[in-house]
Amino acid sequence: MVTQQLARRVPLIGHESVLPETSNYLMSDGQHMTTGQTCPSNFVWLTGVNGPPSSLLQSVTRAHYRRMERKQLQNGRAGLRALASGGGSMCLEQTVSGDETPYPYEMIEESAEFLLSRTKLRPKIGVICGSGLGPLAEQLEDRDIFPYETIPNFPVSTVAGHAGRMVIGTLDGVPVMCMQGRFHSYEGYPLWKCAMPVRVMKLMGVDQLLVTNAAGGINREFNIGDIMIIKDHINMQGFAGDSPLRGRNDERYGPRFPAMNNAYDKTLRQKTLELVKDLGLQDVVREGVYVMLGGPTYETVAELNLLRVVGVDAVGMSTVPEVVVARHCGMRVFAFSLITNMCIVEYDTEAKASHTEVIETATMRQKDLQKLARLIIKIMSEDGYVAGDE
Numbered sequence: 445m446v447t448q449q450l451a452r453r454v455p456l457i458g459h460e461s462v463l464p465e466t467s468n469y470l471m472s473d474g475q476h477m478t479t480g481q482t483c484p485s486n487f488v489w490l491t492g493v494n495g496p497p498s499s500l501l502q503s504v505t506r507a508h509y510r511r512m513e514r515k516q517l518q519n520g521r522a523g524l525r526a527l528a529s530g531g532g533s534m535c536l537e538q539t540v541s542g543d544e545t546p547y548p549y550e551m552i553e554e555s556a557e558f559l560l561s562r563t564k565l566r567p568k569i570g571v572i573c574g575s576g577l578g579p580l581a582e583q584l585e586d587r588d589i590f591p592y593e594t595i596p597n598f599p600v601s602t603v604a605g606h607a608g609r610m611v612i613g614t615l616d617g618v619p620v621m622c623m624q625g626r627f628h629s630y631e632g633y634p635l636w637k638c639a640m641p642v643r644v645m646k647l648m649g650v651d652q653l654l655v656t657n658a659a660g661g662i663n664r665e666f667n668i669g670d671i672m673i674i675k676d677h678i679n680m681q682g683f684a685g686d687s688p689l690r691g692r693n694d695e696r697y698g699p700r701f702p703a704m705n706n707a708y709d710k711t712l713r714q715k716t717l718e719l720v721k722d723l724g725l726q727d728v729v730r731e732g733v734y735v736m737l738g739g740p741t742y743e744t745v746a747e748l749n750l751l752r753v754v755g756v757d758a759v760g761m762s763t764v765p766e767v768v769v770a771r772h773c774g775m776r777v778f779a780f781s782l783i784t785n786m787c788i789v790e791y792d793t794e795a796k797a798s799h800t801e802v803i804e805t806a807t808m809r810q811k812d813l814q815k816l817a818r819l820i821i822k823i824m825s826e827d828g829y830v831a832g833d834e
């Protein structure tokens with residue numbers, strides 16, 4: 445029943461947690477439902493105490509919802525009201541979507557074809573911009589910009605510091621496609637959906653991927669602002685039985701059981717380490733092991749002690765699903781973490797991790813992150829890599 449389904453919802457912005465007594469609910473797929481009907485497991489619904497007229501409700505499409513959702517995230521409820529042309533207060537909620545089935549190949553193809561038909565560029569290098577690297581996309585020339593809500597089948601970014609656009613353009617003459625903002629599992633997305641843009645890139649012809657993130661430093665020799673080239677990862681959610689590859693395997697992407705022992709390309713790492721001196725970054729660039737935890741909580745002291753003992757250098761909330769999917773479909777991967785904060789491993793302190801600190805460090809190191817990303821893209825484009833050559 446409706447009420448049981450509601451108990452499983454995660455309110456994104458809503459101010460009403462109980463579905464009001466009204467007979468008119470609009471689902472994100474455009475269906476109307478009435479009280480007492482069983483709701484589909486994953487939808488967005490919109491209603492309101494003095495909600496918009498039903499003619500407006502009827503004209504609201506899925507894309508409208510996504511626009512409204514983003515506007516509301518950016519501008520508070522005023523943005524949503526403006527879009528609803530004078531409607532009253534609203535409630536917007538989204539279900540936890542962990543039980544969704546991964547998109548079939550054809551849906552990924554649809555997203556890829558949409559983008560290919562709207563840009564003349566054919567990038568072979570993809571970039572996923574984590575916190576702090578988003579402004580790299582502003583440096584691209586001849587840009588074609590696609591807000592995620594306009595791309596068929598794409599999720600939307602909901603985190604501060606993640607713009608939510610696919611930007612295709614050239615960087616120092618090299619065609620690249622940049623995700624300016626990514627998807628995290630703590631936003632309510634299943635792991636396969638966090639990583640689905642990687643498959644879209646693959647079907648568009650991308651065969652090398654640069655992935656970046658913000659992470660907390662566990663290695664006590666690290667400092668805030670260091671950049672850690674990822675040499676390996678620990679897939680903690682994989683330990684718990686979750687994976688972006690969970691479910692039926694589609695051989696068109698890759699094998700059922702992909703190897704992960706060489707996930708982060710050694711040649712790219714070595715060349716980058718040799719060349720960072722030219723950028724004056726030799727004292728801040730490190731190498732290390734990244735672990736992804738689901739978030740959104742930062743770690744307890746006991747959790748950090750555990751991670752240190754098992755050889756983790758930095759901890760974050762992303763990257764691993766994208767890398768697993770990229771490696772599954774044969775992409776060459778390079779990844780780095782910006783150490784935005786040092787993890788707090790003392791019990792007797794008032795200090796605590798915060799997203800504000802993450803954003804502040806990321807902003808402070810923006811220019812160096814861009815310099816490093818440009819270098820890696822140059823190496824990727826010039827070192828004669830041929831997909832499938834390993």
Ligand SMILES: O=P(O)(O)O[C@@H]1C[C@H](O)[C@@H](CO)O1
Pocket residue numbers: 573574575603626628656657658659739760761762763798799802
């Ligand atoms: O997308 P990334 O991994 O850069 O974002 C990090 C991890 C969380 O989303 C957030 C925590 O402050 O920053």
Ligand SMILES: Nc1nc2[nH]cnc2c(=O)[nH]1
Pocket residue numbers: 658659660661737739741742743759760761784785786787797802
């Ligand atoms: N899990 C986790 N993610 C982060 N992202 C940036 N800093 C951190 C951190 O300290 N922990």
